Amino acid sequence: MMKSKKPSVVVVDDDSMMREMLRLILRSDDYEVIGEASDGGDAISLCEELRPGLVLLDINMPKMDGLQALKEIRKVSPATIVLMVSADATMDKVREAVALGASGFVVKPLNQASVLDKIAMCFKVKRKE
Numbered sequence: 792m793m794k795s796k797k798p799s800v801v802v803v804d805d806d807s808m809m810r811e812m813l814r815l816i817l818r819s820d821d822y823e824v825i826g827e828a829s830d831g832g833d834a835i836s837l838c839e840e841l842r843p844g845l846v847l848l849d850i851n852m853p854k855m856d857g858l859q860a861l862k863e864i865r866k867v868s869p870a871t872i873v874l875m876v877s878a879d880a881t882m883d884k885v886r887e888a889v890a891l892g893a894s895g896f897v898v899k900p901l902n903q904a905s906v907l908d909k910i911a912m913c914f915k916v917k918r919k920e
Contacts (some may be wrong), residue, residue, distance in 0.1 A: 799825065800822050801837050801845075801847075802827045802828075802847050805901070809899070822845075825841050835863045835867060836838055838912050842870070845872045845910065845914075846873045847874050862891055865892040872897045873893050
C-alpha cells in the first residue's frame with residue numbers, strides 16, 4: 792500500500808534558526824518544505840506562487856507581521872491551511888488569528904510532537920469540512 796503524500800509547506804519566521812528547526816521537524820514526518828520567508832510580504836508572494844497545503848507563520852516579524860500577512864494569504868491562497876507559530880500566545884492574539892482564518896496555534900519554544908500533532912489536527916478538521 793502506498794503512503795499518502797504529505798502536504799507541501801511554506802515556513803515563515805524572521806529567525807533563521809527557527810525556520811531551520813521547523814524544517815527539521817517537518818521533514819522528520821515527510822512533509823515537503825517548498826519555501827521559506829523571513830517576513831510577511833515574502834510569505835504572501837510565496838503563497839500566491841506556490842499554493843502550499845500548509846503555512847507555518849510567525850506573528851512577530853519586521854516589515855509585516857504574521858497577522859497582517861494572514862489576511863492577505865487567505866485572499867491569495869484560500870485553500871492553504873495557516874498555523875500560527877509564536878511565543879506571543881496571549882488569548883487576544885489567538886482569538887485574532889483564528890478570526891482572521893488561522894487553523895491553529897503552536898507556541899514557542901517548539902516541541903516536535905506538539906507541532907506535528909497540531910498540523911495533523913488541522914488537516915483532520917479540514918477533511919471533515
